[in-house]
Amino acid sequence: MKSVTASVTVDVVLPCLNEAEALPWVLARIPDGWRAVVVDNGSTDGSAEIARGLGARVVHEQRRGFGAACHAGLTTAEAEIVCFCDCDASLDPGLLAGFARMVEDGAADxxxxxxxxxxxxxxxxxxxxxxxxxxxxxxxxxGLRLHDLGPMRAARREALLGLGLTDRRSGYPLQMVVRAADSGWRIREVDVPYLPRTGRSKVTGTWRGTYQAVRDMSRVLAEPVATAAATGTGGRG
Structure with a gap:
């Protein structure tokens, strides 16, 4: 059963690279009234066609990279609140209803x-x-005492755009957190079940992939605070 959030509109950005097997499960769990924005990042297994057939808006991002796909979805989104979720069936997007509600109610940015x-x-x-x-x-x-830098998250679209995110590889999720923290956002962490993914991971499925992701994210952490907090807008809407 799908969860329902309140009055604001919500778009869910789903970066996608060859997720034909997982897409039906994922899209069936998008909360009613929300829009799924599937960002196809060069799939060769018909993912884009499957997503479109299941009612998702499909965006094609030619530049390879997790951050490139996420940011293409963010700039395409039109809703007041934007959520992000992996498209491999490891995370249930229905749980994002609670995330969006916290942002809408002002409990977190x-x-x-x-x-x-x-x-x-x-x-x-x-x-x-x-x-x-x-x-x-x-x-x-x-100074943030976070336990995970996972891909499942929610925030207000205009505030996210205001962070001026520049990473287009694996460092994108971390850069979002770092710049939000430097801008004084209220950041909350919520436990979510993490299931075995459908298919093989394109990012952290191997030691080499994990090393690359850590290297990308280490570069983000080396950003000077003055640069990372350039916007200083906060996340309040």
Missing amino acids: LVLGRRRPQGRGAWPLHARAGNLVLSRMLRRRT
Whole structure:
């Protein structure tokens, strides 16, 4: 059963690279009245056609990279609140209703999903280790005591655009958190079940992929505070 959030409009950005198997499950769980924005990042398995056939708005982003896909979705979105979620069936987008409600009610400016693995294979050891290292680096950089830098999140669209995000690779989710923290946003973390994904991960499915993601994110953490907080707008709408 789909959850329902309140009065504001919500768009869900779903970066997608060869997720034909997972798309029906994911799109069936988008809350009623919300719009799914599937950003196809060069799929060769018919993902775009499947998403379009299931009622999603499809955006094509030719530049490869998780951040490139996410930002293309953000700039395409028109709703007051924008959510992000992986498109591999590891996370249930229906849970975003609670995230959006917190943003709408003013309880938080940015809500992040803390992944809680469910079953074997849900979160490989190397990916979990990389996440732990980055969380500790983020704490030193910003003071935030976050446990996860996962892809499930919600915030107001105009405020997100105001952060001036520039990373177009794996560092995009972290840059969002760093710049939001430097701008004084109220950031909350909510536990979410993390399921074994459908298909193979394109980012952290291997040690090499995890290393690349950590390297991308380390560059983000090296940003000077003055640069990261350039907007200083906060997340309040």
